[in-house]
Amino acid sequence: AEWQAVNEYHDILYHKWNGIAKITINRPEKRNAFRPQTVNEMFHAFCDAREDQSIGVILLTGAGPHTDGKYAFCSGGDQSVRGHAGYVGDDGVPRLNVLDLQKMIRSIPKVVISLVAGYAIGGGHVLHVICDMTIAADNAIFGQTGPRVGSFDGGFGASFLARMVGQKKAREIWYTCRQYNAQEALDMGLVNAVVPVEQLEAEGVKWAREVLQHSPTAIRCLKSAFNADLDGQAGIQELAGNATYLYYMTEEGTEGKRSFLEKRKPDFSKYPWMP
Numbered sequence: 503a504e505w506q507a508v509n510e511y512h513d514i515l516y517h518k519w520n521g522i523a524k525i526t527i528n529r530p531e532k533r534n535a536f537r538p539q540t541v542n543e544m545f546h547a548f549c550d551a552r553e554d555q556s557i558g559v560i561l562l563t564g565a566g567p568h569t570d571g572k573y574a575f576c577s578g579g580d581q582s583v584r585g586h587a588g589y590v591g592d593d594g595v596p597r598l599n600v601l602d603l604q605k606m607i608r609s610i611p612k613v614v615i616s617l618v619a620g621y622a623i624g625g626g627h628v629l630h631v632i633c634d635m636t637i638a639a640d641n642a643i644f645g646q647t648g649p650r651v652g653s654f655d656g657g658f659g660a661s662f663l664a665r666m667v668g669q670k671k672a673r674e675i676w677y678t679c680r681q682y683n684a685q686e687a688l689d690m691g692l693v694n695a696v697v698p699v700e701q702l703e704a705e706g707v708k709w710a711r712e713v714l715q716h717s718p719t720a721i722r723c724l725k726s727a728f729n730a731d732l733d734g735q736a737g738i739q740e741l742a743g744n745a746t747y748l749y750y751m752t753e754e755g756t757e758g759k760r761s762f763l764e765k766r767k768p769d770f771s772k773y774p775w776m777p
């Protein structure tokens with residue numbers, strides 16, 4: 503892929519090529535732990551990818567290897583800036599703004615694929631869980647650490663993980679804080695595929711290009727349908743928003759708007775009450 507760099511960020515890299523956006527967490531010296539700025543920059547890049555009608559797939563990955571030869575997708579919240587009530591940025595305010603990023607990844611009507619080489623740990627593990635699909639390198643390591651470092655993610659990090667790997671396994675992952683290798687992750691349904699680390703990006707691009715051949719509206723509706731099951735009223739809102747989107751494109755829907763603007767009664771008589 504001939505990636506074009508987009509925008510200048512500090513904590514991330516952002517590229518685009520042929521319908522694919524690539525967001526790379528770029529703090530390898532911290533195993534790609536995120537601080538509030540990292541999350542803000544990722545959120546900004548996701549907003550850009552959402553608005554860009556040429557983009558259908560977003561690859562989320564971590565820069566590496568670090569100078570010590572080790573890889574990381576993301577090691578979660580940067581513990582060195584964790585204050586009394588969250589992660590503290592330049593404004594001195596403690597936050598958990600990664601939750602906004604999680605919601606963005608979940609609801610963006612495009613396919614988000616995480617490419618995990620090395621550690622996907624803690625809040626970094628939750629990020630890959632939320633992505634539509636995960637491709638793991640053979641050196642990937644997965645796990646939660648919350649109960650060890652005084653944290654937990656009781657949102658998607660618990661409930662969506664349990665939907666994915668089952669209640670027993672999800673509880674094991676959180677209560678024991680064990681680490682799992684790529685094969686174990688594949689076996690428990692936590693990832694879609696495992697490839698040699700040097701092939702990780704190429705494999706991600708291959709999957710993205712397969713997705714990009716298909717109907718954007720079908721995939722948009724499917725993503726909201728998969729979400730609706732778990733997301734309650736917010737999930738129904740997403741799914742229903744797609745129904746409205748499609749209805750606006752019909753002649754019947756347009757008649758309602760046109761009649762209002764033409765100051766006449768709407769005439770829906772030619773539209774059948776379908777069985």
Ligand code: 2NE
Nearest residue numbers: 532533535577578579580581582621624625647651653654
């Ligand atoms: C990721 C892991 C297992 C890697 O171990 P290893 O042995 O390969 O590397 P090492 O030496 O631990 O880490 C290398 C450098 O990265 C920093 C380390 O402090 C170290 O720095 P130096 O000593 O070289 O200066 N580093 C790594 N992870 C960091 C982090 N998260 N924050 C700040 N610095 C970090 C191992 O490093 C590890 O276990 N890391 C911590 C994982 C963790 O507990 N993350 C937070 C979980 S809580 C969370 O993310 C969260 C949540 O629960 C709810 C909401 C939002 C976030």
